[in-house]
Amino acid sequence: MAAAIEVSEVSKTFRIPHEQRTFFKEYFLHPFRRPSYERNEALKAVTFSVESGEFFGVIGPNGSGKSTLLRILAGIYVPDSGRVRVRGLLSPFIELGVGFNPELSARDNIRMNGTLAGLTKRELEAKFDDILGFSELERFVDQKLKNYSSGMLVRLAYSIAIQIPFDVLLLDEVLAVGDEAFQEKCFATFDSFKEEGKTVVFVSHALDLMERFCDRCLLLQSGMVQALGSPHEVADLYRERVLVG
Incomplete structure (x- = not known):
């Protein structure tokens, strides 16, 4: 069976301005001065694959390139070089509030997001109570x-x-925002995903969750792959190299 995700020699660099020229006087006095930039190599020749039905963890310190990698997998960022291939329906859950309209109610946002995800009106109506029930936000739906x-x-x-059909789910650390009881409720769905053969890429600093749920883990540091293997081995290496130093 072909891999659900293939990443080959992917690199991504961002240009960060050293200074922001915000005052009219500065523009007037130095109209031709070009701002200087610093190059931030977020990812450097990253290569790995995720098998279909695998629960795959990505760990690393802040600034290691984890979120950049997920955004490339989601198609939000385009890599400067290398190749990415994702097979199947992709659902990215990587940034809180993306796709929501804060001026609309939860009821309207559910309908809007479901429609954008390709659900029919009948499918939305059938799933509406399940969405609301899982969220436990019935009192606040309007x-x-x-x-x-x-x-x-x-x-x-x-x-x-979780109510929108997907083959591959991308999960960033947004679940860390929720309360502990709801987190455990979410973690219970992970077991269902495994039973259904879903592919999940999970980014977290919580090593215990990686060891609890993942089949394999990738360690990113300074934009480079440092290790790829069993969750326990990679978590121990992370503790040794990063947490202990």
Whole structure:
């Protein structure tokens, strides 16, 4: 069976300005001065594959390139070089609030997100109560999202995400925002995903979760792959190299 995700020699660099020229006087006095930039190599020749039905973890310190990698997998960023291939329906759950309209109610946002994801009106109606029930936000369904806390937004976003058909799910650390009881409720769905043969790429700093759920883990540091293997081996290496130093 072909891999669900193939990443080959992927690199990504961002240009970060050293200074922001915001004042009219500076533009007037130095109209031809070109701003200087610093190159931030977020990913450097990253290569790995994720098998169909695999629960795949990505760990690493802040700034190691984890979120950049997920955004490339999701098609949000385009790599400077290298190749990415994702097979099947992709559902990215990687940034809190993306796709939501804060001026609309939860009810309207559920309908809007479901429609954008390709659900028919009949499918949306059939799933609506399940989405609301999982989120436990029934009392707040007609409240505008601008009045929601970050924890409430996580509840709503994840509840929608798991009701939309997918083959590959990308999970960033947004679940860390939710309360512990809801996190455990989300983690219970991981077992269902495994039983259904779903492919999940999971980014987290929580090594215990990696060891609990993942089949394999990738360690990123300074944009480069440092290790790829069993969750316990990679987590131990992370503790040794990064946490202990």
